[in-house]
Structure formats: structure tokens, C-alpha cells
Amino acid sequence: MSQATIQHHPQDQEFTAELNGATAELAYSRPDDQTIDFAHTFVDEALRGQGVGEQLARHALAFARDEKLRVLTSCRFMQVFVKKHHAEYADLLA
Numbered sequence: 001m002s003q004a005t006i007q008h009h010p011q012d013q014e015f016t017a018e019l020n021g022a023t024a025e026l027a028y029s030r031p032d033d034q035t036i037d038f039a040h041t042f043v044d045e046a047l048r049g050q051g052v053g054e055q056l057a058r059h060a061l062a063f064a065r066d067e068k069l070r071v072l073t074s075c076r077f078m079q080v081f082v083k084k085h086h087a088e089y090a091d092l093l094a
Helices: 052-066 076-084 086-092
Strands: 005-009 014-019 022-032 035-043 070-073
Touching (some): 005 052, 014 052, 070 086
Antiparallel strands (some): 005 014, 014 022
16 A cells, blocks of 8 residues: 555635645534534546545544544545444544
8 A cells, every 4th residue: 555645724614635646625614613524535547446535534534533523524534434434433423
């Protein structure tokens, strides 16, 4: 799995990943000060199947943990990811 460069853009409420000139994004909303809702994930076709979505998910969930936020997963990808890694992330779920 290639390591993507991940950045957080709080002004746009998204995390982005870049690898080999292609990008992916994980958008979120903040329904309140204690909650983050991961709303949408997009991975460029050139990056699919390379674990970039998983890298974005892990980075975003680490951010939520560091900021002591409760997590909602409106995004289907994030729902599946958190379910698959339930033991690791169950404590974050709202």
C-alpha cells in the first residue's frame, strides 16, 4: 500500500489525500461542538484499490479521537469501515 499525503482543511470541512497526482477526499460536517459527521468519501479512479480511502478514514478518526469528538457516519464507506474495525473505533461512535 502506497502512503498518500493527507491534509486537513478545516475551512472546507474535509480531509484530502494525494498520491501520484491523483486525489481523494473525506468531507465532514460539525452538527455541534462535540460531534463530527463523516458525510462523503470520494477516491479518484486512479487511486482505487490502493488503500487510500482507508488511510483517509484512519487519519480522520485519529483526528476525532485527538479532539475528543463523537463520530457519526452518514457516509456509507465510513459506516462499513467503522463496522469492520469496530473494536478499534467503537468508543468514538455517537
